[in-house]
Amino acid sequence: MMTDALNTLTIHEARDKLRAGEITAAELTEACLSAIEAAGALNAFVHLTPEIARAQAKAADQRLREGEDAPALTGIPLGIKDLFCTRGVPSQAASAILKGFKPGYESTVTQNLWDAGAVMLGKLNMDEFAMGSSNETSTYGHAVNPWRRAGDDTPLSPGGSSGGSAAAVAAGLCLGATGTDTGGSIRQPAAFTGITGLKPTYGRCSRWGIIAFASSLDQAGPMTRDVRDAAIMLGAMCGPDDKDSTCADLPVPDFEAALTGDIRGKKIGIPREYRLDGMPDEIEKLWRQGAEMLRDAGAEIVDISLPHTKYALPAYYVIAPAEASSNLARYDGVRYGHRARLEAGEGIVEMYEKTRAEGFGDEVQRRVMVGTYVLSAGFYDAYYNRARRVRALIKRDFEQVFAEGVEAILTPATPSAAFGIGEMADADPVKMYLNDVFTVTVNLAGLPGISLPAGLDAQGLPLGLQLIGRPWEEGDLLNIAQALESRAAFVARPEKWW
């Protein structure tokens, strides 16, 4: 029975047991591989790499036997979002247009993880090119949330775009997973599945080898079962990288050492603009309780104003599609992936147009075309430049409250708990975009943000709170998050039905 439970350990518990010689990386890896095999119904893992995992576990056990200075992630089995290029392993951003693509190189973030001794179990489901909030735009079919409403077996969305990562961590298929976050793609699925998700400061993690969506917003981060694990995993993922000119040349602090538990005197802001009309009472209540918990821990709670908040989503839906239309121009059927079959007499333009029509799903096509429109001659100033100006104002809002001494900002993570698969199918695209209403400001301003589970709704589904930190202060943010975590004492786990 012991080995059955290994896959549900936190990273820090497993690390301590591995170092003490109580368990081996090989046992831990086998426990995860068995859990994955039994969890086909979740559709979280889409490409499995058991040979790589077993070889890495063997090397980790060797490293653990040889010395006491093995890094924290030595022997820890992880899942990798399909957006990360992994050498020789399918990496297709959940898109049909990259079917069969096997990169000849490794992303910096995953290479950092392997160098730190981590074990790769396989690739995780996601929304196509990270465009979505439900994991329903994936070419692999949707992932399923391990949580269900009480007494109801309606399949629920794990959120998106990092939906497979969230489902896998919540269901105990891996100890942690990589995610990426362009508008909320780590924090929203983390909230939907009762786990912790951290989007670091823009530039903390290298973007090299991560399939690009919107380059000025994309950032990789850890998805884990608690705050300490997020600190450990972030430390291994990030660091300077000459291959990404926007990756910061800053030393990596010891994020775990920042978890002192002492947040006395910290000033935490509650932004009034995040109180939305029609927000469910449960979310409002959770938010109030979160503020109370931080006050109880010795923090000072202050009301703040971020006046341009309501313009964040419209600005995002200009900037992100504009950057996507440019980044996704490379999928043309020439260098990699899918190429459409041509009829006699069809030439290169038909090849591009048919390839992209066949290879991109509806949401990706829609965003590429919206991006093309807002960048087109005559509209560039009215849409794109205006959105970039509004973005500057959104960032300034945050700078002003930080200048007044606010050290972190508390908000809800999402406007609702997880919704059912297909429930949003008839809604217009804008309704789905509203999922990111609390998270997207953070990407526009380049700030670190963390979502952590703080309670259950009346139907027994997890709800998350978000803390937003100052640039490059992930350590401080994680410390405040842990103070909230220990008081929220969220211990609920999904009942196993898969």
Added chain:
Amino acid sequence: MSIDTETARKVAHLARIRVEEERLPALAQEFSAILGFIEELNEVDVEGVEPMVSVSPMRLKRRKDVVTDGNRQEEILANAPDAREGFFAVPKVVE
């Protein structure tokens, strides 16, 4: 602002995505909904505000202008749908 079918057709072509004729009216409608949402930005006073170029006020890193990589023809062509004699192959471009 409402997008007509003709504009939808033009945008699809600019984006190099084939959209069947009968799909165009629905697509135009979706664009109109999204652009209607975006137009809230017109309420904001952006007078004197510079468009944001980068979220971190940092100078992009530079390196010496020297060759750091190369001689990987086989690796680069390995994922191509059609590669011949060391080149990517495409349909005839010049008559």
